[in-house]
Amino acid sequence: MIRVLIADDHAAVRAGVRAVLDMTDDIDVIGEASDGQSAVAQAAALEPDVVLMDIRMPGVDGIAGTAQLTDRGIPVLILTTFAVDDYVDGALAAGAAGYLLKTAEPEDIADGVRRVAAGEGVLSPEVTRRVLEKARATPSRTEHPGLEELTPREKEILGALGEGLSNAQICERFFISEPTAKSHVSRVLTKLGAPTRMRAAVIARDAGIS
Numbered sequence: 001m002i003r004v005l006i007a008d009d010h011a012a013v014r015a016g017v018r019a020v021l022d023m024t025d026d027i028d029v030i031g032e033a034s035d036g037q038s039a040v041a042q043a044a045a046l047e048p049d050v051v052l053m054d055i056r057m058p059g060v061d062g063i064a065g066t067a068q069l070t071d072r073g074i075p076v077l078i079l080t081t082f083a084v085d086d087y088v089d090g091a092l093a094a095g096a097a098g099y100l101l102k103t104a105e106p107e108d109i110a111d112g113v114r115r116v117a118a119g120e121g122v123l124s125p126e127v128t129r130r131v132l133e134k135a136r137a138t139p140s141r142t143e144h145p146g147l148e149e150l151t152p153r154e155k156e157i158l159g160a161l162g163e164g165l166s167n168a169q170i171c172e173r174f175f176i177s178e179p180t181a182k183s184h185v186s187r188v189l190t191k192l193g194a195p196t197r198m199r200a201a202v203i204a205r206d207a208g209i210s
Contacts, residue, residue, distance in 0.1 A: 001028045002117045005048040007039035007065065008032075008079075009057040013102070017052060017079065020106040027113055034058075036065025043074050049117045053096075055080040055087050063090040070095030070195060077116045079109065083126050092198045098122035099198070115166065121197035123164040144203045146192040154191070155209060157184045161197050162204030 004027055008014045014032045021027045031046050033039035036053070037060040043051055051069055053076050055062040066076045077098040078091045091099055097116040100109060101124045112122040150158060153174075160170050170181045185197065194200040 002026055002050060002113060003028055003030045003046070003048045004113060005029075005031045005033065005039065005043055005046060005051045007034075007036065007051060007057070007062070008054040009034050010054075013054070017109070020109055021113065023106070024110050027110060036060030036062055036068075039065050040068045043069055044072070048074065050113050051076045052079045052113070053077070055082055055091065063087070063094050066091055066096050067094040075116050075119075075196075077112055077122070079104075083124070088127055089202070092202045095195050095199060097196045097198055099127050100124050101126060119197075120166055121161070121164070121201065122166075123198075123201075127164075144192060144207055147203075147207060149191045150188065154184060154188050157181075158188050158192075158200060158204045159209045161185070161188070161200045162209055164201065 004021060006014050006017050006029060018029045021029050030048055031042045033042050035057045039051060039053060040060070051074055053062045053066055055078060062078060062080065066078070069076050075097045076095070077100065078096050079100050079102060080087070081102050083101060088099055098112055098121050100112050100122065104124060115122045156174065157170065160173060165173065167178055167181045167185065171178055189197070189200055192200055192203055194203060
């Protein structure tokens with residue numbers, strides 16, 4: 001079972017998300033929090049596999065809470081109403097493993113939890129488009145330490161991460177097996193010093209690789 005903690009300041013939203021996840025056979029909601037500080041405290045006590053985190057909450061917000069959780073090695077999937085660039089960039093820079101909007105279909109939320117628990121990343125289509133559009137509109141490119149160490153294939157993999165592709169989609173694009181895809185992704189993250197696929201996606205965007 002995938003153990004999930006839900007953090008949102010609206011009780012109705014928490015109840016709705018819990019109802020969605022309770023319909024699955026492999027996800028167990030083990031706790032709820034109404035702000036980032038409570039989420040961090042409960043995560044320390046309950047050790048969830050994934051924290052579903054809203055962005056705008058009183059006190060410690062979702063971005064600050066995400067940074068604290070990822071520092072402790074707890075994966076965070078943002079689930080919010082807002083697709084604002086500052087929120088997306090802040091969440092991904094804080095180490096969030098994914099960013100979904102609350103308009104996502106129930107099965108997409110459950111699938112996002114599974115992907116994050118499996119070490120993958122996930123972005124809502126709307127967020128992926130904004131990330132790519134921002135990359136295309138940004139004239140300057142930032143060189144990140146480790147980029148020069150990537151092989152040509154690893155740069156292709158980094159570009160795919162920048163597009164938000166899953167391992168399965170990477171396999172289809174490059175005609176490689178899943179173990180090979182996982183190995184490429186792992187080497188890319190290691191060389192870039194990126195803790196998550198989403199952080200690698202930000203690096204790809206900043207470097208103009210996606």
